[in-house]
Amino acid sequence: MNPKQPLNPPTQQRALPGLTEKQIARLSVYRRLLQELPSASRPEIYSHDLAEMSRNTAAQVRRDLMTIGFTGSSARGYQVEQLIAAIGGTLDAPEGQTAALCGVGNLGRALLDYFTIWRPQLRIVAAFDIDPEKSGRVIHRCRVWPLAEMPQVVREQGITVGVITVPAPSAQRVAESMLGAGIRGFLNFAPTPLHLPAHAYVEEMDITTSMEKVAYFARTLAPAPVEES
Amino acid sequence: MNPKQPLNPPTQQRALPGLTEKQIARLSVYRRLLQELPSASRPEIYSHDLAEMSRNTAAQVRRDLMTIGFTGSSARGYQVEQLIAAIGGTLDAPEGQTAALCGVGNLGRALLDYFTIWRPQLRIVAAFDIDPEKSGRVIHRCRVWPLAEMPQVVREQGITVGVITVPAPSAQRVAESMLGAGIRGFLNFAPTPLHLPAHAYVEEMDITTSMEKVAYFARTLAPAPVEES
């Protein structure tokens, strides 16, 4: 392998207007928490509260909202409704965005189920599988197509997000095929890093690695305090 | 909510011997990639190659291996077998470690399936669900117990890792219950941040947020280059 020149920018990539991966992730969490707020509660919220809910600091929350240009009122906090809308203005595509899922195994089906009750701004609208048995069926309101028709369906429907739940050996091939069809962002559940050009975005959902992380820290983290006020 | 004093250390936590979350995650990926290497290939590997496979830089790989005290030979690289063992020495509990899964829905079942073919060092050995219908059954070689028996089973078997795949509203309650039973590390698939004391480790697997990240960057990433050599 060629030692020099990282053809693909390694590690993490940046966004256009300066919003980083972590900021987007936090904004997404903020929005969800705000949406789940009981409708009876105050129409405003403090950075402290949002911080506590999302498990970070008030300063962090304020800075995140600052970066999307949202401004609250001192002594009353942030308007919840408007804040939800403001985050939506950043996260959501105004025209909406659709996703395709490749690999209708156990995990694929579970994800289809997971995303059926989903905001109209971002829906999985098509699933694909090599197994001809599965084609034509509708799983959780989502039609399953033969994998061979994926490029055409993706192109016709203008799908831009791909969820990969195929076995590891097929993941790279499937991803390249999706990329060729116009998909730009990938959520990869296969336990193998994808190698795609820099104009594609890949989010690795590596369950195995996450599990090993948890196991490691479960062992090595400081034990429970016995005393403490 | 109390503005001052972050009772739980917010954001990320550290490990005892100085290994960070990201380092553990990369080591886990390195090991998996090394294990999947065709047995016919060279018994050594260069940092450049491992970097290319794992999508980061050679310097990063070398530094990671340095932190676990593994040393390669110049001009020949790292001994693959020994490196796998060295990473195992860091990641794996010598006595092995077991996990429990709460919430045998679609996602729970998929994960049980995902982890059946799994290294003996880290296995899901018990599943729990509120639904009495599911109790007693064996799904993917893993017995399902009533949720009420979780504390006892966890304690008896010395389980230290918990996987949470219950609906969001139950997640916090289930997690606290698991923590009380002795579980120290959590893999949380519910779309709600868990609030646990500092001596617990929580890894959030927030599929919704990941999906929104992908959608965002699929839109805003620089478009494909048309030219370029």
Added chain:
DNA sequence: GAGTCGCTGTGACAAACTTCACGTTGCCTG
């Protein structure tokens, strides 16, 4: 067996990310 090449190990540097801390603002009380 001297020279060359290329890879490792690592101090120094740089970039990214988070937290601190304080000036500012606006509400609420008396």
Added chain:
DNA sequence: CAGGCAACGTGAAGTTTGTCACAGCGACTC
């Protein structure tokens, strides 16, 4: 309507994380 309080906005400092670049070494060549 003035004073006090509490929360926001944000420059600056601090911390973490990743990259650079080079000394040193071992193998291989001729």
